Amino acid sequence: TVYHDLGNINLTFFTTRKKYERMENLRLVVKALKALRPQLDVQATTRCDLLLNGIFKISGTAAKLGRTVAYHHCTLLCNTDKHILSSVLKSPYNGIKSNATPSVPALVKNLLEEDPTLTCEMILDAIAEEYATHYHADNRITVINPADEKEFPGIHNKARELQAWDWIYGKTPKFSISKCLNIVNEQSCLDIKINMDIKSGKIETFDIDVPQPWLPPMMYNKLKDNLIGSKFCPSETTVVANALLRTCTDYKLYSKWNLLCEKVLTLM
DSSP, rough: OOOOOEEEEEEEEEHHHHHHTTTHHHHHHHHHHHHHOOOOOTOTTTTSSSSEEEEEEEEOEEEEEOOSSSEEEEEEEEEEHHHHHHHHHOOOOEEEEESOOOOOOOOOHHHHHHHHOOHHHHHHHHHHHHHHTTTTTTOOOOOOOOTTTTTSHHHHHHHHHHHSHHHHHTOOEEEEEEEEEEEEETTTEEEEEEEEEEEEEEEEEEEEEEOTSSSOOOHHHHHHHHHTTTTSSHHHHHHHHHHHHHTOOHHHHHHHHHHHHHHHHTTT
């Protein structure tokens, strides 16, 4: 899990593939923190996390390895809002299966909670100084504006691309959902089983098991046929459901079908 806010310093180490070494980068960060505040108990773990006092996670790691180049990305909790951090990391979804690496919950603590005399700027300066010493480079920090089109031609187009559905959801690894939905309608209470496979952000397979004779198979099969190939998102599913509902003239069936569509929407 990667979480960002203004109290969370983000560090990225760009290297060649051959020189890629996560632990060396983390040791550099630890050395910088120790130089700033020798009393801080900060250690790197075998999972490439940084722990404060052997308990609290203050840094997590991610990486991108190319054919010839690599980058190691890590965080450093300085003064983040832990209440927001906790709330956004609690997923409301269940019944989802994927090949994604599962997150491991951990206790967290801000460095400024341990030592209120620290600031994010002090920590950044210390890391920059240690980096310069380690790599025999000039101890010079260059502040950039990432939105400067002159400095970074094409950056606005890239920003639009990364904000689009095709990137945010379309690049999601394949996953599946298996859910049993409880529906209460008038005097009936029933369970409806739904299984879906989603690939590239679109519904690849959709299987639905509705107890008969609550709803004619032809009706929920229409829903199934129209959802396959559509985007896995509430707005597109709503459009599909509304189009199908307009074809129903039986009031009682309309009510049931509408209820079914609303339940399917809860999965997204």
